[in-house]
Amino acid sequence: xxxxxxxxxxxxxxxxxxxxxxxxxxxxxxxxxxxxxxxxxxxxxxxxxxxxxxxxxxxxxxxxxxxxxxxxxxxxxxxxxxxxxxxxxxxxxxxxxxxxxxxxxxxxxxxxxxxxxxxxxxxxxxxxxxxxxxxxxxxxxxxxxxxxxxxxxxxxxxxxxxxxxxxxxxxxxxxxxxxxxxxxxxxxxxxxxxxxxxxxxxxxxxxxxxxxxxxxxxxxxxxxxxxxx
Amino acid sequence: xxxxxxxxxxxxxxxxxxxxxxxxxxxxxxxxxxxxxxxxxxxxxxxxxxxxxxxxxxxxxxxxxxxxxxxxxxxxxxxxxxxxxxxxxxxxxxxxxxxxxxxxxxxxxxxxxxxxxxxxxxxxxxxxxxxxxxxxxxxxxxxxxxxxxxxxxxxxxxxxxxxxxxxxxxxxxxxxxxxxxxxxxxxxxxxxxxxxxxxxxxxxxxxxxxxxxxxxxxxxxx
Numbered sequence: 025x026x027x028x029x030x031x032x033x034x035x036x037x038x039x040x041x042x043x044x045x046x047x048x049x050x051x052x053x054x055x056x057x058x059x060x061x062x063x064x065x066x067x068x069x070x071x072x073x074x075x076x077x078x079x080x081x082x083x084x085x086x087x088x089x090x091x092x093x094x095x096x097x098x099x100x101x102x103x104x105x106x107x108x109x110x111x112x113x114x115x116x117x118x119x120x121x122x123x124x125x126x127x128x129x130x131x132x133x134x135x136x137x138x139x140x141x142x143x144x145x146x147x148x149x150x151x152x153x154x155x156x157x158x159x160x161x162x163x164x165x166x167x168x169x170x171x172x173x174x175x176x177x178x179x180x181x182x183x184x185x186x187x188x189x190x191x192x193x194x195x196x197x198x199x200x201x202x203x204x205x206x207x208x209x210x211x212x213x214x215x216x217x218x219x220x221x222x223x224x225x226x227x228x229x230x231x232x233x234x235x236x237x238x239x240x241x242x243x244x245x246x247x248x249x250x251x252x253x
Numbered sequence: 254x255x256x257x258x259x260x261x262x263x264x265x266x267x268x269x270x271x272x273x274x275x276x277x278x279x280x281x282x283x284x285x286x287x288x289x290x291x292x293x294x295x296x297x298x299x300x301x302x303x304x305x306x307x308x309x310x311x312x313x314x315x316x317x318x319x320x321x322x323x324x325x326x327x328x329x330x331x332x333x334x335x336x337x338x339x340x341x342x343x344x345x346x347x348x349x350x351x352x353x354x355x356x357x358x359x360x361x362x363x364x365x366x367x368x369x370x371x372x373x374x375x376x377x378x379x380x381x382x383x384x385x386x387x388x389x390x391x392x393x394x395x396x397x398x399x400x401x402x403x404x405x406x407x408x409x410x411x412x413x414x415x416x417x418x419x420x421x422x423x424x425x426x427x428x429x430x431x432x433x434x435x436x437x438x439x440x441x442x443x444x445x446x447x448x449x450x451x452x453x454x455x456x457x458x459x460x461x462x463x464x465x466x467x468x469x470x471x472x473x474x475x
Contacts, residue, residue, distance in 0.1 A: 159304055
């Protein structure tokens, strides 16, 4: 019987969090080996476990997979969360890539110098509410279905929920905004959020005690930086 | 009969170049519409043609595709350059993400502050020769095949060739310690579709010059 996937990363969100979300949503149990020190990372490198000397690394199905997108693509395809054909896959990829861009922006917030933080937050808010969320609100509104693509749960839905929750951590009422130029309330996204949060595997992941990681606290940043630099 | 794919981007490499390489290698003819000034980009945005207000955008098979990885994944799968099963796909993805990271460093070089250029260039060469090229050299050595994955031409090979040529533009002898990559480069460059793309007059774009960089900054408000 196949062993559980094993995740190698520091004990925080970073680039591993989307992978945790996808495995959890697919109902796949996984183990985690947390990198706590630079020596730990050095050992992984010396042992030849990291193809490009980087984490995330996930041991899965006899492979030591690296590169976040490669890992996400593999998990999504393996657990049928990647659409039923090339065209659905194309749509899923477009949505996911957009969301990963927004995720990346949010992820970088914690490393902004103090004098740039406020402006960066404004950028996140602007991009979320003007560039990204309107797309998904419209997609869901136009087809009226529960899921983004192909009337079936996919990695795009998982990624959208993850990103909505991350954006809300930056600005709790981000989904209840009335953007200046539009009189729109993100009603469809709000109901999407509630619906997807209630999917049993996801509901479990959202509960305390799961392997979901909290946002990075400022005081924990130096420790993380020390591992990588 | 389906129309040719149509590429929307500035007349330079950027994030569209890997897409041009893949289409060319697959033997797919494509058209290009160049964004030459800000108004061209605004028009695409106002027409609702750009899902996230960004280019690259490729009109293909009735879709207006955006996000370079989405576009590349689609083309690779459609033209059988994505391996024969999940595991081959996994290896192709890992290799391609590596070369994407390496080429990304080179792509960003002209946009870094001038006083960091020398340092960044040195880092690119260091990464190429100590982090990336050794991986591909070893992969080829271990299985002894002509191609990186599954003994068959795939997106990973095309992307690696593109990366090798790009790094060589920074340092012509960068492959000196990598005999298998040298042979790979020679062999892959000779594949007819790729050979054609490497000839003058093809749709391959030259490295950026000062003027094109200034224009890109203007168009994208950088």
